[in-house]
Amino acid sequence: MKKSGKGIGIMFYGTGYGNGYPDVSRAKAKIDHTGRFTIYSGACEVGQGAKTALAQIPAEILGISTKDVIFDHEDTKTTLDAGTCAASRQTYNTGNAMKLTSESLKKILENKAREILNLNKEQTLIFNDHHIYQKADPSKQISFKQIAGSCDLKELEIEEVFQAVTTEMNEETGEGNPYWPYTFGACGVEVEIDTETGGLDITNAILVQDVGRAVNPKLIEGQMDGGFAMAQGYALLEDLNIVKGEIKHHNFTKYLIPTALDAVEVKKIIVEDPESSAPFGAKGIGEPVMIPVAPAILNAIYDAVGVRITEIPVTPEKLLKAIKEVG
Amino acid sequence: MKTINMKINGTERQIEIDENERLLDVIREGFHLTGTKEGCGEGECGVCSVLLDGKLVNACMIMAFQAADREVITIEGVGKDGGLDPIQQAFIDTGAVQCGFCTPGMILSAKALLLKNPTPSKQEIRRGISGNLCRCTGYEKIVEAVALASDRMRNPEQ
Ligand code: FES
Ligand code: FES
Numbered sequence: 001m002k003k004s005g006k007g008i009g010i011m012f013y014g015t016g017y018g019n020g021y022p023d024v025s026r027a028k029a030k031i032d033h034t035g036r037f038t039i040y041s042g043a044c045e046v047g048q049g050a051k052t053a054l055a056q057i058p059a060e061i062l063g064i065s066t067k068d069v070i071f072d073h074e075d076t077k078t079t080l081d082a083g084t085c086a087a088s089r090q091t092y093n094t095g096n097a098m099k100l101t102s103e104s105l106k107k108i109l110e111n112k113a114r115e116i117l118n119l120n121k122e123q124t125l126i127f128n129d130h131h132i133y134q135k136a137d138p139s140k141q142i143s144f145k146q147i148a149g150s151c152d153l154k155e156l157e158i159e160e161v162f163q164a165v166t167t168e169m170n171e172e173t174g175e176g177n178p179y180w181p182y183t184f185g186a187c188g189v190e191v192e193i194d195t196e197t198g199g200l201d202i203t204n205a206i207l208v209q210d211v212g213r214a215v216n217p218k219l220i221e222g223q224m225d226g227g228f229a230m231a232q233g234y235a236l237l238e239d240l241n242i243v244k245g246e247i248k249h250h251n252f253t254k255y256l257i258p259t260a261l262d263a264v265e266v267k268k269i270i271v272e273d274p275e276s277s278a279p280f281g282a283k284g285i286g287e288p289v290m291i292p293v294a295p296a297i298l299n300a301i302y303d304a305v306g307v308r309i310t311e312i313p314v315t316p317e318k319l320l321k322a323i324k325e326v327g
Numbered sequence: 328m329k330t331i332n333m334k335i336n337g338t339e340r341q342i343e344i345d346e347n348e349r350l351l352d353v354i355r356e357g358f359h360l361t362g363t364k365e366g367c368g369e370g371e372c373g374v375c376s377v378l379l380d381g382k383l384v385n386a387c388m389i390m391a392f393q394a395a396d397r398e399v400i401t402i403e404g405v406g407k408d409g410g411l412d413p414i415q416q417a418f419i420d421t422g423a424v425q426c427g428f429c430t431p432g433m434i435l436s437a438k439a440l441l442l443k444n445p446t447p448s449k450q451e452i453r454r455g456i457s458g459n460l461c462r463c464t465g466y467e468k469i470v471e472a473v474a475l476a477s478d479r480m481r482n483p484e485q
Protein backbone atom coordinates (compact mmCIF):
# COMPACT_ATOMS: atom_id res chain seq x y z
CA MET A 1 0.00 0.00 0.00
CA LYS A 2 1.16 3.55 -0.71
CA LYS A 3 0.98 6.05 2.11
CA SER A 4 1.79 9.70 1.85
CA GLY A 5 2.77 12.29 4.40
CA LYS A 6 4.05 15.81 4.83
CA GLY A 7 6.83 17.13 7.02
CA ILE A 8 8.71 20.32 7.72
CA GLY A 9 12.08 21.13 9.21
CA ILE A 10 13.33 24.52 10.37
CA MET A 11 16.79 25.56 11.38
CA PHE A 12 19.15 28.32 12.29
CA TYR A 13 22.87 28.11 11.78
CA GLY A 14 25.79 30.18 12.97
CA THR A 15 28.30 30.78 10.20
CA GLY A 16 32.02 31.30 10.68
CA TYR A 17 34.49 29.58 13.00
CA GLY A 18 32.73 30.89 16.07
CA ASN A 19 33.31 30.55 19.79
CA GLY A 20 35.81 33.40 19.95
CA TYR A 21 38.21 31.73 17.52
CA PRO A 22 39.90 34.41 15.42
CA ASP A 23 38.00 34.48 12.16
CA VAL A 24 40.04 36.75 9.92
CA SER A 25 39.97 37.62 6.23
CA ARG A 26 42.38 39.97 4.51
CA ALA A 27 42.36 41.65 1.13
CA LYS A 28 44.48 44.15 -0.74
CA ALA A 29 43.67 46.17 -3.81
CA LYS A 30 45.38 48.46 -6.26
CA ILE A 31 44.98 50.57 -9.34
CA ASP A 32 47.74 50.04 -11.91
CA HIS A 33 49.20 52.50 -14.43
CA THR A 34 46.49 51.65 -16.97
CA GLY A 35 43.75 52.45 -14.45
CA ARG A 36 42.78 48.81 -14.00
CA PHE A 37 41.56 47.62 -10.63
CA THR A 38 42.92 44.43 -9.05
CA ILE A 39 41.93 42.91 -5.74
CA TYR A 40 43.79 40.10 -3.98
CA SER A 41 42.33 37.79 -1.38
CA GLY A 42 42.99 34.12 -0.72
CA ALA A 43 39.40 32.88 -0.89
CA CYS A 44 39.40 29.62 -2.82
CA GLU A 45 36.86 28.96 -5.53
CA VAL A 46 35.73 25.39 -5.01
CA GLY A 47 32.51 25.66 -6.97
CA GLN A 48 30.53 27.64 -4.43
CA GLY A 49 30.83 30.80 -6.50
CA ALA A 50 33.29 32.84 -4.39
CA LYS A 51 35.04 34.08 -7.50
CA THR A 52 31.84 35.50 -8.93
CA ALA A 53 29.99 36.71 -5.85
CA LEU A 54 33.00 38.26 -4.12
CA ALA A 55 34.00 40.13 -7.28
CA GLN A 56 30.56 41.74 -7.39
CA ILE A 57 31.29 43.56 -4.13
CA PRO A 58 34.19 45.80 -5.29
CA ALA A 59 32.41 46.28 -8.63
CA GLU A 60 29.42 47.72 -6.82
CA ILE A 61 31.55 50.00 -4.65
CA LEU A 62 33.80 51.35 -7.39
CA GLY A 63 31.11 51.64 -10.05
CA ILE A 64 32.82 49.29 -12.48
CA SER A 65 31.50 46.18 -14.17
CA THR A 66 32.16 42.80 -12.50
CA LYS A 67 34.06 41.66 -15.57
CA ASP A 68 36.49 44.54 -15.12
CA VAL A 69 37.36 43.38 -11.62
CA ILE A 70 40.62 41.47 -11.68
CA PHE A 71 40.24 39.18 -8.70
CA ASP A 72 43.40 37.32 -7.80
CA HIS A 73 42.16 34.78 -5.30
CA GLU A 74 44.15 31.57 -5.20
CA ASP A 75 47.79 32.43 -5.63
CA THR A 76 49.52 32.18 -2.25
CA LYS A 77 52.39 34.28 -3.60
CA THR A 78 50.22 37.30 -4.30
CA THR A 79 47.14 37.01 -2.12
CA LEU A 80 46.63 37.61 1.58
CA ASP A 81 45.15 34.97 3.83
CA ALA A 82 41.37 34.86 3.82
CA GLY A 83 40.95 31.74 5.92
CA THR A 84 39.38 28.51 4.83
CA CYS A 85 36.44 27.93 2.54
CA ALA A 86 34.58 26.33 5.41
CA ALA A 87 31.90 27.21 7.92
CA SER A 88 29.99 29.06 5.17
CA ARG A 89 32.18 32.05 6.05
CA GLN A 90 33.59 33.44 2.80
CA THR A 91 30.64 35.59 1.69
CA TYR A 92 30.45 37.28 5.07
CA ASN A 93 34.08 37.37 6.16
CA THR A 94 36.02 37.78 2.95
CA GLY A 95 33.07 39.72 1.53
CA ASN A 96 33.60 42.21 4.36
CA ALA A 97 37.36 42.32 3.74
CA MET A 98 36.72 42.97 0.04
CA LYS A 99 34.26 45.69 0.97
CA LEU A 100 36.58 47.43 3.45
CA THR A 101 39.46 47.32 0.99
CA SER A 102 37.40 48.64 -1.91
CA GLU A 103 35.95 51.41 0.22
CA SER A 104 39.39 52.48 1.39
CA LEU A 105 40.68 52.53 -2.17
CA LYS A 106 37.62 54.49 -3.23
CA LYS A 107 38.39 57.07 -0.50
CA ILE A 108 41.94 57.43 -1.81
CA LEU A 109 40.73 57.87 -5.39
CA GLU A 110 38.12 60.33 -4.26
CA ASN A 111 40.67 62.46 -2.41
CA LYS A 112 42.98 62.43 -5.41
CA ALA A 113 40.12 63.41 -7.71
CA ARG A 114 39.14 66.33 -5.45
CA GLU A 115 42.72 67.52 -5.33
CA ILE A 116 43.24 67.39 -9.09
CA LEU A 117 39.79 68.72 -10.05
CA ASN A 118 39.91 71.36 -7.32
CA LEU A 119 36.69 70.32 -5.67
CA ASN A 120 35.88 70.69 -2.01
CA LYS A 121 34.38 68.08 0.32
CA GLU A 122 30.84 69.39 -0.23
CA GLN A 123 30.81 68.32 -3.86
CA THR A 124 29.33 64.88 -4.51
CA LEU A 125 31.44 62.66 -6.74
CA ILE A 126 30.15 59.81 -8.88
CA PHE A 127 32.16 56.71 -9.80
CA ASN A 128 31.31 55.23 -13.18
CA ASP A 129 33.29 52.88 -15.45
CA HIS A 130 36.79 53.89 -14.28
CA HIS A 131 35.89 57.56 -14.20
CA ILE A 132 35.07 59.95 -11.38
CA TYR A 133 32.99 63.03 -12.05
CA GLN A 134 31.25 65.80 -10.16
CA LYS A 135 27.55 65.15 -9.85
CA ALA A 136 26.57 68.81 -10.30
CA ASP A 137 28.91 69.30 -13.26
CA PRO A 138 29.80 66.03 -15.02
CA SER A 139 32.26 67.86 -17.29
CA LYS A 140 34.57 67.91 -14.27
CA GLN A 141 35.86 64.41 -14.51
CA ILE A 142 38.98 62.33 -14.28
CA SER A 143 39.78 58.71 -15.07
CA PHE A 144 41.46 56.15 -12.81
CA LYS A 145 44.23 56.09 -15.39
CA GLN A 146 44.81 59.83 -15.16
CA ILE A 147 44.93 59.61 -11.39
CA ALA A 148 47.42 56.75 -11.66
CA GLY A 149 49.56 58.88 -13.96
CA SER A 150 49.55 61.79 -11.52
CA CYS A 151 50.95 60.03 -8.46
CA ASP A 152 53.21 57.32 -7.15
CA LEU A 153 51.37 54.03 -7.80
CA LYS A 154 52.21 52.93 -4.25
CA GLU A 155 49.67 55.50 -3.08
CA LEU A 156 46.96 53.56 -4.91
CA GLU A 157 47.52 50.34 -2.98
CA ILE A 158 45.67 49.42 0.17
CA GLU A 159 45.24 46.48 2.52
CA GLU A 160 42.40 45.85 4.94
CA VAL A 161 41.46 43.14 7.37
CA PHE A 162 38.12 41.99 8.70
CA GLN A 163 37.56 39.96 11.83
CA ALA A 164 34.20 38.55 12.82
CA VAL A 165 33.13 39.37 16.34
CA THR A 166 32.25 36.34 18.41
CA THR A 167 32.84 35.40 22.01
CA GLU A 168 33.29 32.06 23.66
CA MET A 169 30.14 30.58 25.09
CA ASN A 170 29.95 30.04 28.83
CA GLU A 171 29.22 26.34 29.13
CA GLU A 172 27.56 26.75 32.53
CA THR A 173 25.17 29.54 31.68
CA GLY A 174 24.93 29.29 27.91
CA GLU A 175 25.76 32.99 27.73
CA GLY A 176 27.92 34.45 25.03
CA ASN A 177 27.85 35.19 21.37
CA PRO A 178 29.40 32.08 19.88
CA TYR A 179 28.62 32.79 16.22
CA TRP A 180 27.89 35.73 14.02
CA PRO A 181 25.88 36.00 11.85
CA TYR A 182 23.14 33.38 11.95
CA THR A 183 21.09 32.29 8.96
CA PHE A 184 17.63 30.79 9.03
CA GLY A 185 15.91 28.28 6.79
CA ALA A 186 13.01 25.90 6.38
CA CYS A 187 12.13 22.91 4.27
CA GLY A 188 8.87 21.16 3.49
CA VAL A 189 8.49 17.82 1.74
CA GLU A 190 5.76 15.41 0.72
CA VAL A 191 6.69 11.77 0.59
CA GLU A 192 5.06 8.62 -0.67
CA ILE A 193 6.01 5.38 1.05
CA ASP A 194 5.42 1.89 -0.25
CA THR A 195 4.57 -0.02 2.93
CA GLU A 196 5.37 -3.35 1.27
CA THR A 197 8.91 -2.48 0.13
CA GLY A 198 9.89 0.42 2.39
CA GLY A 199 10.63 2.48 -0.72
CA LEU A 200 10.27 6.22 -0.35
CA ASP A 201 9.68 8.88 -3.00
CA ILE A 202 9.85 12.59 -2.39
CA THR A 203 6.92 13.85 -4.44
CA ASN A 204 7.15 17.52 -3.61
CA ALA A 205 9.76 19.74 -2.00
CA ILE A 206 10.20 23.34 -1.01
CA LEU A 207 13.28 24.97 0.47
CA VAL A 208 13.37 28.46 1.95
CA GLN A 209 16.62 30.19 2.81
CA ASP A 210 17.40 33.49 4.46
CA VAL A 211 20.47 34.87 2.70
CA GLY A 212 20.64 38.37 4.13
CA ARG A 213 21.07 39.79 0.65
CA ALA A 214 21.17 37.74 -2.55
CA VAL A 215 24.47 38.82 -4.13
CA ASN A 216 23.93 36.36 -6.97
CA PRO A 217 20.51 34.65 -6.99
CA LYS A 218 21.45 32.07 -9.64
CA LEU A 219 24.40 30.87 -7.56
CA ILE A 220 22.18 30.69 -4.48
CA GLU A 221 19.63 28.56 -6.33
CA GLY A 222 22.45 26.24 -7.36
CA GLN A 223 23.54 25.94 -3.75
CA MET A 224 19.96 25.24 -2.66
CA ASP A 225 19.48 22.49 -5.26
CA GLY A 226 22.82 20.99 -4.34
CA GLY A 227 22.17 21.22 -0.61
CA PHE A 228 18.80 19.56 -0.99
CA ALA A 229 20.19 16.67 -3.04
CA MET A 230 23.06 16.17 -0.63
CA ALA A 231 20.67 16.15 2.31
CA GLN A 232 18.36 13.75 0.49
CA GLY A 233 21.31 11.38 0.14
CA TYR A 234 22.25 11.98 3.78
CA ALA A 235 18.72 11.15 4.94
CA LEU A 236 17.98 8.21 2.68
CA LEU A 237 21.05 6.68 1.07
CA GLU A 238 24.50 7.57 2.27
CA ASP A 239 26.00 5.19 4.76
CA LEU A 240 29.75 4.89 5.35
CA ASN A 241 29.12 1.68 7.29
CA ILE A 242 32.02 2.05 9.68
CA VAL A 243 32.94 -1.23 11.34
CA LYS A 244 35.65 -1.06 14.01
CA GLY A 245 36.92 2.18 12.56
CA GLU A 246 37.04 0.88 9.02
CA ILE A 247 34.87 2.39 6.31
CA LYS A 248 33.19 -0.54 4.60
CA HIS A 249 31.25 1.47 2.01
CA HIS A 250 34.30 3.02 0.41
CA ASN A 251 33.13 3.19 -3.19
CA PHE A 252 30.12 4.31 -5.18
CA THR A 253 28.88 0.75 -5.60
CA LYS A 254 28.11 0.67 -1.89
CA TYR A 255 28.08 4.31 -0.88
CA LEU A 256 25.11 5.52 -2.88
CA ILE A 257 24.50 9.17 -3.62
CA PRO A 258 21.48 10.55 -5.48
CA THR A 259 21.60 10.41 -9.27
CA ALA A 260 19.72 12.69 -11.65
CA LEU A 261 16.84 10.20 -11.49
CA ASP A 262 16.57 10.49 -7.69
CA ALA A 263 16.86 14.26 -7.64
CA VAL A 264 13.70 16.20 -6.94
CA GLU A 265 12.62 19.48 -8.52
CA VAL A 266 12.78 21.74 -5.51
CA LYS A 267 10.76 24.92 -5.24
CA LYS A 268 13.20 27.48 -3.92
CA ILE A 269 12.42 30.65 -2.04
CA ILE A 270 15.19 33.12 -1.25
CA VAL A 271 14.44 35.39 1.70
CA GLU A 272 16.32 38.68 1.85
CA ASP A 273 16.66 40.22 5.28
CA PRO A 274 19.91 42.21 5.19
CA GLU A 275 22.32 41.60 8.06
CA SER A 276 23.67 44.97 9.21
CA SER A 277 27.25 43.78 9.80
CA ALA A 278 27.48 41.94 6.48
CA PRO A 279 28.72 43.19 3.09
CA PHE A 280 25.58 44.64 1.50
CA GLY A 281 23.72 42.50 4.03
CA ALA A 282 24.83 39.16 2.52
CA LYS A 283 25.40 36.00 4.55
CA GLY A 284 26.86 32.61 3.67
CA ILE A 285 24.50 29.75 2.93
CA GLY A 286 26.70 26.87 1.73
CA GLU A 287 26.01 24.57 4.65
CA PRO A 288 22.71 26.02 5.95
CA VAL A 289 20.75 24.94 2.85
CA MET A 290 21.34 21.31 3.71
CA ILE A 291 20.29 21.35 7.35
CA PRO A 292 16.46 21.42 7.45
CA VAL A 293 15.97 18.75 4.78
CA ALA A 294 16.60 15.51 6.69
CA PRO A 295 14.36 16.58 9.61
CA ALA A 296 11.60 17.44 7.13
CA ILE A 297 11.89 14.00 5.52
CA LEU A 298 11.82 12.23 8.91
CA ASN A 299 8.75 14.23 9.94
CA ALA A 300 7.03 13.34 6.67
CA ILE A 301 7.76 9.66 7.33
CA TYR A 302 6.12 9.98 10.74
CA ASP A 303 3.12 11.69 9.18
CA ALA A 304 2.81 8.97 6.54
CA VAL A 305 3.31 5.78 8.52
CA GLY A 306 3.46 6.82 12.18
CA VAL A 307 7.01 5.78 12.93
CA ARG A 308 9.67 7.99 14.45
CA ILE A 309 12.98 7.19 12.82
CA THR A 310 15.99 8.20 14.90
CA GLU A 311 18.82 6.94 12.75
CA ILE A 312 19.77 7.89 9.22
CA PRO A 313 20.06 6.94 6.44
CA VAL A 314 16.52 5.61 6.30
CA THR A 315 17.12 2.80 3.85
CA PRO A 316 14.11 0.81 2.57
CA GLU A 317 15.12 -2.14 4.82
CA LYS A 318 15.19 0.07 7.92
CA LEU A 319 11.93 1.74 7.05
CA LEU A 320 10.20 -1.56 6.35
CA LYS A 321 11.41 -2.99 9.63
CA ALA A 322 10.19 0.07 11.54
CA ILE A 323 6.79 -0.06 9.82
CA LYS A 324 6.43 -3.77 10.72
CA GLU A 325 7.35 -3.07 14.35
CA VAL A 326 4.52 -0.62 14.85
CA GLY A 327 2.23 -3.02 12.99
CA MET B 328 54.52 -2.05 -25.59
CA LYS B 329 52.46 -1.82 -28.69
CA THR B 330 51.70 0.96 -31.20
CA ILE B 331 48.10 1.67 -32.11
CA ASN B 332 46.29 4.16 -34.32
CA MET B 333 43.46 6.19 -32.94
CA LYS B 334 41.47 9.09 -34.29
CA ILE B 335 41.22 11.43 -31.36
CA ASN B 336 39.16 14.62 -31.54
CA GLY B 337 39.30 14.52 -35.33
CA THR B 338 43.04 13.87 -35.72
CA GLU B 339 44.64 10.55 -36.69
CA ARG B 340 47.29 9.77 -34.11
CA GLN B 341 49.70 6.98 -33.36
CA ILE B 342 50.52 6.13 -29.80
CA GLU B 343 52.55 3.61 -27.88
CA ILE B 344 50.55 1.83 -25.26
CA ASP B 345 51.11 -0.69 -22.54
CA GLU B 346 48.82 -3.70 -22.93
CA ASN B 347 47.38 -3.17 -19.46
CA GLU B 348 46.67 0.54 -19.89
CA ARG B 349 43.11 1.76 -19.92
CA LEU B 350 41.76 4.15 -22.54
CA LEU B 351 41.57 6.73 -19.73
CA ASP B 352 45.34 6.46 -19.12
CA VAL B 353 46.12 6.93 -22.79
CA ILE B 354 43.83 9.96 -23.02
CA ARG B 355 45.25 11.65 -19.93
CA GLU B 356 48.87 10.56 -19.90
CA GLY B 357 49.50 9.61 -23.54
CA PHE B 358 47.68 12.46 -25.27
CA HIS B 359 47.81 14.82 -22.26
CA LEU B 360 44.11 15.54 -22.63
CA THR B 361 43.41 16.10 -18.95
CA GLY B 362 39.86 17.39 -19.42
CA THR B 363 38.70 13.81 -18.98
CA LYS B 364 38.80 13.05 -15.24
CA GLU B 365 39.25 9.95 -13.17
CA GLY B 366 36.86 9.59 -10.24
CA CYS B 367 36.07 6.09 -9.09
CA GLY B 368 38.04 4.16 -11.70
CA GLU B 369 35.41 1.44 -11.64
CA GLY B 370 32.60 2.52 -13.89
CA GLU B 371 30.32 4.10 -11.27
CA CYS B 372 30.70 7.87 -11.48
CA GLY B 373 30.86 8.76 -15.17
CA VAL B 374 33.47 11.54 -14.93
CA CYS B 375 35.65 9.68 -17.43
CA SER B 376 32.87 9.56 -20.08
CA VAL B 377 34.04 9.87 -23.69
CA LEU B 378 32.55 8.98 -27.06
CA LEU B 379 33.98 5.90 -28.75
CA ASP B 380 32.75 5.70 -32.34
CA GLY B 381 29.91 7.98 -31.27
CA LYS B 382 28.87 5.81 -28.34
CA LEU B 383 29.18 6.85 -24.73
CA VAL B 384 31.68 4.80 -22.73
CA ASN B 385 33.47 5.05 -19.42
CA ALA B 386 37.11 5.41 -20.42
CA CYS B 387 38.16 3.74 -17.16
CA MET B 388 36.38 0.54 -18.21
CA ILE B 389 37.84 0.23 -21.71
CA MET B 390 41.32 -1.11 -22.38
CA ALA B 391 43.43 1.11 -24.59
CA PHE B 392 43.91 -1.58 -27.24
CA GLN B 393 40.12 -1.82 -27.60
CA ALA B 394 40.19 1.72 -28.98
CA ALA B 395 42.71 0.86 -31.72
CA ASP B 396 41.60 2.09 -35.17
CA ARG B 397 38.55 3.72 -33.68
CA GLU B 398 37.43 7.29 -33.09
CA VAL B 399 37.46 8.92 -29.65
CA ILE B 400 35.93 12.27 -28.74
CA THR B 401 36.83 13.86 -25.41
CA ILE B 402 35.68 17.13 -23.85
CA GLU B 403 38.51 18.89 -25.72
CA GLY B 404 36.94 17.81 -29.00
CA VAL B 405 33.25 18.61 -28.56
CA GLY B 406 33.46 22.26 -29.66
CA LYS B 407 33.98 23.07 -33.32
CA ASP B 408 36.73 25.40 -34.62
CA GLY B 409 37.94 26.45 -31.20
CA GLY B 410 34.44 27.54 -30.18
CA LEU B 411 32.12 26.04 -27.61
CA ASP B 412 29.57 23.35 -28.30
CA PRO B 413 26.00 24.58 -27.67
CA ILE B 414 25.89 22.19 -24.70
CA GLN B 415 28.96 23.83 -23.16
CA GLN B 416 27.46 27.28 -23.72
CA ALA B 417 24.19 26.18 -22.12
CA PHE B 418 26.04 24.84 -19.07
CA ILE B 419 27.64 28.26 -18.62
CA ASP B 420 24.42 30.18 -19.18
CA THR B 421 22.29 28.18 -16.74
CA GLY B 422 24.92 27.92 -14.01
CA ALA B 423 25.18 24.14 -14.34
CA VAL B 424 28.82 24.08 -13.25
CA GLN B 425 29.84 24.30 -9.63
CA CYS B 426 33.12 22.54 -8.78
CA GLY B 427 33.24 21.36 -12.39
CA PHE B 428 34.62 17.90 -11.73
CA CYS B 429 31.59 16.10 -13.18
CA THR B 430 31.19 18.62 -16.01
CA PRO B 431 33.30 17.04 -18.79
CA GLY B 432 31.55 13.70 -18.30
CA MET B 433 28.13 15.33 -18.04
CA ILE B 434 28.68 17.18 -21.28
CA LEU B 435 29.76 14.03 -23.11
CA SER B 436 26.70 12.20 -21.77
CA ALA B 437 24.47 15.05 -22.88
CA LYS B 438 26.18 15.01 -26.28
CA ALA B 439 25.53 11.28 -26.70
CA LEU B 440 21.92 11.77 -25.62
CA LEU B 441 21.24 14.65 -28.00
CA LEU B 442 22.88 12.79 -30.89
CA LYS B 443 20.40 9.96 -30.36
CA ASN B 444 17.43 12.02 -29.26
CA PRO B 445 17.54 15.73 -30.19
CA THR B 446 14.30 16.51 -28.34
CA PRO B 447 14.46 14.72 -25.00
CA SER B 448 11.89 15.29 -22.26
CA LYS B 449 13.13 16.29 -18.80
CA GLN B 450 12.77 12.69 -17.66
CA GLU B 451 14.73 11.45 -20.67
CA ILE B 452 17.48 13.96 -19.86
CA ARG B 453 17.56 12.72 -16.27
CA ARG B 454 17.86 9.15 -17.52
CA GLY B 455 20.51 10.17 -20.06
CA ILE B 456 22.79 11.67 -17.39
CA SER B 457 21.91 9.23 -14.62
CA GLY B 458 25.25 7.45 -15.03
CA ASN B 459 27.07 10.64 -14.13
CA LEU B 460 27.29 11.54 -10.47
CA CYS B 461 27.35 15.14 -9.31
CA ARG B 462 27.92 16.10 -5.70
CA CYS B 463 27.35 19.82 -6.08
CA THR B 464 24.42 20.86 -8.22
CA GLY B 465 21.54 18.57 -7.33
CA TYR B 466 21.37 18.07 -11.15
CA GLU B 467 18.58 20.62 -11.59
CA LYS B 468 20.58 23.22 -13.50
CA ILE B 469 22.30 20.48 -15.51
CA VAL B 470 18.93 19.16 -16.68
CA GLU B 471 17.96 22.75 -17.51
CA ALA B 472 21.19 23.23 -19.46
CA VAL B 473 20.66 20.13 -21.59
CA ALA B 474 17.07 21.20 -22.34
CA LEU B 475 18.32 24.65 -23.31
CA ALA B 476 21.03 23.20 -25.56
CA SER B 477 18.49 20.97 -27.29
CA ASP B 478 16.31 24.00 -27.83
CA ARG B 479 19.10 26.12 -29.23
CA MET B 480 20.37 23.38 -31.51
CA ARG B 481 16.96 23.14 -33.13
CA ASN B 482 16.41 26.90 -33.33
CA PRO B 483 19.94 28.21 -33.86
CA GLU B 484 18.81 31.76 -34.63
CA GLN B 485 17.71 32.31 -31.01
S1 FES C 1 36.28 7.08 -13.31
FE1 FES C 1 35.30 5.99 -14.86
S2 FES C 1 33.30 5.79 -14.13
FE2 FES C 1 34.30 6.75 -12.46
S1 FES D 1 29.66 20.34 -10.27
FE1 FES D 1 30.80 19.42 -8.67
S2 FES D 1 30.42 17.31 -9.01
FE2 FES D 1 29.12 18.25 -10.41
